[in-house]
Amino acid sequence: MSALAVAAGASAAYSGHYQGFYSSAVTGQIATFxxxxxxxxxxxxSGLLLSDGIREPFQVAIGRDGGFVALGxxxxxxxxxxxxxxLAGGAGSLSTAAYLLRTPVGLDHGSLRFIQxxxxxxxQLPQEATGACTPPDGTAVAIDFRxxxxxxxxxxxxxxxxxxGDFTAPLVGSIGTPDLRTGSAPLVATGVSPLGSIDFDxxxxxxxxxxxxxxxxxxxxxxxxxxxxxxLVPAVRTTAGQ
Numbered sequence: 001m002s003a004l005a006v007a008a009g010a011s012a013a014y015s016g017h018y019q020g021f022y023s024s025a026v027t028g029q030i031a032t033f034x035x036x037x038x039x040x041x042x043x044x045x046s047g048l049l050l051s052d053g054i055r056e057p058f059q060v061a062i063g064r065d066g067g068f069v070a071l072g073x074x075x076x077x078x079x080x081x082x083x084x085x086x087l088a089g090g091a092g093s094l095s096t097a098a099y100l101l102r103t104p105v106g107l108d109h110g111s112l113r114f115i116q117x118x119x120x121x122x123x124q125l126p127q128e129a130t131g132a133c134t135p136p137d138g139t140a141v142a143i144d145f146r147x148x149x150x151x152x153x154x155x156x157x158x159x160x161x162x163x164x165g166d167f168t169a170p171l172v173g174s175i176g177t178p179d180l181r182t183g184s185a186p187l188v189a190t191g192v193s194p195l196g197s198i199d200f201d202x203x204x205x206x207x208x209x210x211x212x213x214x215x216x217x218x219x220x221x222x223x224x225x226x227x228x229x230x231x232l233v234p235a236v237r238t239t240a241g242q
Contacts, residue, residue, distance in 0.1 A: 020114020088186030118176035131232030141165035169193035
């Protein structure tokens with residue numbers, strides 16, 4: 001699972017904190033999980049996955065191409081096979097995987113979608129942002145972003161909800177350290193709902209003209225995919241009658 005870091009190119013990046021969603025093909029449940037990867041000097045890393053009372057230690061073997069295989073060392077026989085894709089110019093990555101594990105009521109299988117914590121400060125993000133996304137056909141659709149608050153362990157990570165056109169999903173995301181010259185901080189997020197998934201690869205710029213921009217990739221359950229260029233600014237709250 002730490003294959004997220006393969007694209008980053010630095011051995012130190014294999015370890016760290018991760019967050020994302022699992023989607024069960026058996027129960028239909030969609031829920032969040034977190035995991036931590038310990039440093040290693042070999043291509044095999046040890047980690048711990050946590051979700052809804054589940055505590056699953058595992059080991060993961062990482063390939064140079066971003067492919068990975070993770071095998072749980074606990075009673076569930078957890079197995080995940082997937083691949084990482086770089087985001088934010090290599091500052092972060094998105095990983096997707098198929099998983100299989102034993103539960104008290106039988107075998108469960110489904111998909112994982114997760115990102116790596118980037119180490120910045122999510123408190124600089126607005127509680128709400130709004131804007132537009134433009135797909136390749138040039139037809140703009142509205143996008144609305146609402147923060148749900150920080151996600152433990154702290155400042156880099158956040159929870160939110162996002163609506164792009166008719167698609168709505170919960171998000172987990174993370175922000176990196178701003179560039180000293182441009183003030184731009186890498187920002188990545190991923191979300192899963194019964195309608196499909198959304199991945200955001202972009203940046204946040206604070207200061208006098210704060211804005212968020214990047215690419216939103218929406219994959220719907222019917223198999224359709226839309227890759228949209230998005231731009232958002234902090235929402236301005238108004239008071240009725242003013």
